[in-house]
Amino acid sequence: MANHRRRHHHLHHNITSSNRLSRRFLPAITSIVGVLFLCFFVLSFLAPRPSRLLHHGRTRSSSSSSDDDASVGVSISSVPAIGGKTKHDIWRSKDSEFFYGCSNASSKFIKADIITRRNRYLMIATSGGLNQQRTGIIDAVAAARILNVTLVVPKLDQRSYWKDASNFEDIFDIDWFISFLSNDVKILKELPNGPKVTTMRVPRKCNERCYEKRVLPVIMKRHAVRLTKFDYRLANRLETDLQKLRCRVNYQALKFTSPILDMGKLLVQRMRAMSKHFIALHLRFEPDMLAFSGCYYGGGDKEKKELGAIRKRWKTLHGSNPDKARRQGRCPLTPEEVGLMLRALGYSKDVHIYVASGEVYRGEETLAPLKMLFPNFHSKDTIASKEELESFSGFSSRMAALDFIVCDESDVFVTNNNGNMAKILAGRRRYFGHKPTIRPNAKKLNKLFLNKGNMTWEEFSSKARSYQRGFMGLPHESRPGRGEFHENPATCICENSDAKAMRDANLRKFGTGKDPFKKEEETEDHDADDESESTDPDTDGDVLLQERQPANETMLDYEGFSTEEPELEDMLSD
Ligand SMILES: *[C@@H]1O[C@H](CO)[C@@H](O)[C@H](O)[C@H]1NC(C)=O
Ligand SMILES: *[C@@H]1O[C@H](CO)[C@@H](O)[C@H](O)[C@H]1NC(C)=O
Ligand SMILES: *[C@@H]1O[C@H](CO)[C@@H](O)[C@H](O)[C@H]1NC(C)=O
Ligand SMILES: *[C@@H]1O[C@H](CO)[C@@H](O)[C@H](O)[C@H]1NC(C)=O
Numbered sequence: 001m002a003n004h005r006r007r008h009h010h011l012h013h014n015i016t017s018s019n020r021l022s023r024r025f026l027p028a029i030t031s032i033v034g035v036l037f038l039c040f041f042v043l044s045f046l047a048p049r050p051s052r053l054l055h056h057g058r059t060r061s062s063s064s065s066s067d068d069d070a071s072v073g074v075s076i077s078s079v080p081a082i083g084g085k086t087k088h089d090i091w092r093s094k095d096s097e098f099f100y101g102c103s104n105a106s107s108k109f110i111k112a113d114i115i116t117r118r119n120r121y122l123m124i125a126t127s128g129g130l131n132q133q134r135t136g137i138i139d140a141v142a143a144a145r146i147l148n149v150t151l152v153v154p155k156l157d158q159r160s161y162w163k164d165a166s167n168f169e170d171i172f173d174i175d176w177f178i179s180f181l182s183n184d185v186k187i188l189k190e191l192p193n194g195p196k197v198t199t200m201r202v203p204r205k206c207n208e209r210c211y212e213k214r215v216l217p218v219i220m221k222r223h224a225v226r227l228t229k230f231d232y233r234l235a236n237r238l239e240t241d242l243q244k245l246r247c248r249v250n251y252q253a254l255k256f257t258s259p260i261l262d263m264g265k266l267l268v269q270r271m272r273a274m275s276k277h278f279i280a281l282h283l284r285f286e287p288d289m290l291a292f293s294g295c296y297y298g299g300g301d302k303e304k305k306e307l308g309a310i311r312k313r314w315k316t317l318h319g320s321n322p323d324k325a326r327r328q329g330r331c332p333l334t335p336e337e338v339g340l341m342l343r344a345l346g347y348s349k350d351v352h353i354y355v356a357s358g359e360v361y362r363g364e365e366t367l368a369p370l371k372m373l374f375p376n377f378h379s380k381d382t383i384a385s386k387e388e389l390e391s392f393s394g395f396s397s398r399m400a401a402l403d404f405i406v407c408d409e410s411d412v413f414v415t416n417n418n419g420n421m422a423k424i425l426a427g428r429r430r431y432f433g434h435k436p437t438i439r440p441n442a443k444k445l446n447k448l449f450l451n452k453g454n455m456t457w458e459e460f461s462s463k464a465r466s467y468q469r470g471f472m473g474l475p476h477e478s479r480p481g482r483g484e485f486h487e488n489p490a491t492c493i494c495e496n497s498d499a500k501a502m503r504d505a506n507l508r509k510f511g512t513g514k515d516p517f518k519k520e521e522e523t524e525d526h527d528a529d530d531e532s533e534s535t536d537p538d539t540d541g542d543v544l545l546q547e548r549q550p551a552n553e554t555m556l557d558y559e560g561f562s563t564e565e566p567e568l569e570d571m572l573s574d
Contacts, residue, residue, distance in 0.1 A: 079457060093472070093473060099434055112183055121223060127160060129396075130171070131419075136230040140227075141245065141249045141253075149219055173255045173256070174189065207235035208239070251432070275376070279351060282421055291310035328443065334366065336369035345465060354407075400574070407425055423484060
């Protein structure tokens with residue numbers, strides 16, 4: 001469809017053109033701003049409630065809060081410039097030094113050349129955005145291992161919503177991939193001449209037995225099988241050596257090609273040159289996504305009309321119920337809300353923030369409050385030149401890979417969504433030392449944002465901090481087996497318990513006498529309204545990505561909704 005937005009070029013256009021504009025019109029803008037400021041100053045003596053002028057109109061709460069005293073009510077202007085008092089280091093996770101990624105095979109794991117059966121080939125067709133395709137590639141290696149067959153290097157999905165003509169070898173180092181996994185699974189670049197390919201599809205979350213029952217007989221008979229639409233086709237729970245194999249694929253074998261790695265490193269270097277620490281935000285706020293969420297973002301009739309028109313494109317979407325969606329935590333935080341949350345968590349105004357996003361609904365207007373909260377606002381288009389990005393910008397997957405690298409390397413990673421990139425990075429950052437990863441507790445925060453007009457900044461920030469407990473990427477935040485494996489690779493995270501025991505003993509001997517692991521503040525809010533727990537993540541059946549979150553991880557999950565629109569599914573699968 002003609003009005004389809006592709007994420008990366010759009011932000012590019014928006015930002016570069018606005019930069020050019022602002023350079024050209026800077027003198028004019030400065031004087032206009034000066035005049036406006038003067039007007040505001042004069043008005044502030046005449047108008048009864050000056051605080052409302054700075055209160056940003058697009059926030060959800062503007063309706064409930066406007067009649068309050070100027071000293072009450074959280075607005076951008078009321079946020080203190082320096083971060084609040086936090087006892088812990090906001091740039092690292094407590095106790096992370098006691099954990100490490102462990103994905104080596106056990107001694108029982110037989111070498112691939114012994115178990116691989118001749119003349120049996122597995123192929124897969126990946127689907128969705130780069131990160132969903134990545135989960136498919138990882139699962140394909142494990143599936144080939146279950147079946148004792150040779151894997152053919154997966155073809156990337158070039159026809160999805162994200163439209164990218166790149167091949168596997170344009171994104172990932174193909175020779176490294178094959179050689180690194182040579183003891184685990186035999187992998188070939190192409191299917192050898194001979195067998196004709198049989199195409200089939202396996203159910204979602206198929207486990208070892210399921211592959212042996214459904215795929216093995218076909219491979220034995222026909223020799224080459226291609227599994228179509230290979231997204232989330234492998235169970236979350238597998239035996240330990242297969243889980244470790246998944247981690248080896250994800251964290252070691254899948255390496256971006258050097259042009260991507262080099263450019264990614266350059267972006268990270270430029271961020272580091274500006275400040276010691278930085279936050280990376282993966283923001284999804286495209287019109288399509290907002291329309292799908294069915295939420296209301298405070299933009300009045302104009303917004304209802306615009307998003308409503310987009311919704312009509314998809315016939316199977318039901319009518320929206322914005323209040324319910326918000327109660328269920330299904331509304332992505334707005335850029336302003338992300339900014340307020342971060343400031344509440346103690347990140348001060350001078351912190352540098354790298355924003356990875358596609359097209360943002362209403363562009364600059366939507367981003368303005370976040371830029372006021374964090375004026376050191378960057379994206380790859382502001383820290384790299386058009387020429388430097390030239391070989392990437394026509395390819396959504398390569399652009400996504402660059403953002404992946406910067407987000408991965410950031411000191412603190414924050415998302416406003418629960419898509420595949422957010423999940424894979426959350427898992428990856430756990431594996432590589434529990435780097436702080438903030439995922440909004442949307443259900444709780446949505447309520448807080450609604451009421452922010454009648455509380456002080458101190459109340460607001462203390463509540464926000466308490467709601468975010470359990471959503472910060474700390475060790476032990478999520479129990480093993482919870483969530484998707486790519487998000488919570490618990491089997492591949494080991495604890496150095498001796499070191500920890502020694503530290504604890506020292507603390508008891510010389511410390512304050514307090515339990516070092518006791519939470520610093522008590523949670524004032526018990527998750528009574530959260531849904532019941534499911535102990536087995538694989539019992540949900542074949543519903544699209546239907547994954548029940550742990551009781552205290554009920555965050556935004558638009559993927560929990562099955563949709564019959566393949567295009568819509570792709571758009572959600574970043
Ligand atoms: C995993 O194996 C590699 C190579 O054999 C070795 O260097 C490394 O120490 C092992 N890691 C762990 C955690 O055992
Ligand atoms: C794969 O090989 C292993 C080791 O020989 C064997 O235990 C397993 O049953 C084989 N699986 C299939 C599906 O052939
Ligand atoms: C703010 O208002 C909401 C509902 O209008 C109420 O639930 C909440 O308790 C109020 N908060 C404060 C701090 O007064
Ligand atoms: C999550 O919830 C479980 C029980 O519902 C609780 O034991 C655990 O401590 C909670 N985790 C966090 C980080 O709050």
